[in-house]
């Protein structure tokens with residue numbers, strides 16, 4: 142049984158690799174936690190020390206082989222359906238209506254991106270809410286993308302089979318309506334599953350420009366340093382469609398870090414929610430006129 146911990150130097154080397162690959166900033170106090178998580182990998186790979194493991198993941202071939210396990214070991218994937226009931230109350234009571242109103246005259250299509258989706262609970266919660274609240278649902282074209290850097294959680298998202306914890310904040314009525322309970326697990330019904338697609342995406346890379354009417358970016362910014370937070374804010378701002386909404390959730394570092402709030406070009410609408418203006422025309426001097434509705 143391996144009881145050793147990473148040395149400070151090994152921790153720093155691995156933390157640098159994690160930062161280069163993901164943008165996640167591992168604070169020094171995570172040394173013990175990371176040692177514990179990687180010890181399991183050493184055991185699985187039959188390796189005797191962290192130096193050997195580092196040499197392995199620091200090579201192109203080794204990283205490719207170990208990527209999923211390594212990223213699972215360094216990421217926090219905590220999530221569940223209807224996480225933050227205040228937020229989902231705002232979405233069901235007010236935000237869905239924003240889309241019903243703004244899509245009245247155009248194509249009734251809604252594109253959603255759950256960025257850093259983990260195992261899919263956030264993306265599927267959004268699908269459930271839209272399925273329940275959009276009037277004459279069959280006349281709407283709703284597509285939701287969930288993305289993450291960890292293939293392990295993406296596989297879970299695609300399987301859409303959940304445990305008690307995942308549905309602990311879901312009402313019994315919704316569980317009954319949208320899940321099939323089998324062998325102690327909750328299988329999400331196809332009708333909801335088919336509204337969502339999952340794919341690998343690193344938040345540091347651009348997504349389709351001007352595409353998404355709604356982007357969730359919750360419980361992930363806190364793992365990044367300021368430079369990476371700014372980069373991710375740029376990525377989601379660019380991906381948002383005119384009149385779209387960005388939800389960063391209750392842990393909103395943008396308002397509390399002045400370097401980030403001055404960097405943000407989206408309009409602050411309410412705690413955790415930002416809006417992208419729509420272009421309403423051009424003024425006499427050719428300047429675009431923008432408004433957030």
Ligand SMILES: C[S@@+](CC[C@H](N)C(=O)[O-])C[C@H]1O[C@@H](n2cnc3c(N)ncnc32)[C@H](O)[C@@H]1O
Pocket residue numbers: 163164165216217218219220221224256257258259260263288289290291294342343344345358359360361364
């Ligand atoms: C705590 S979970 C958040 C899940 C969900 N958004 C929620 O709020 O319930 C954070 C997720 O961010 C993902 N993540 C971390 N760094 C990432 C990056 N650079 N690109 C994409 N996803 C990343 C992790 O793999 C993890 O699944």
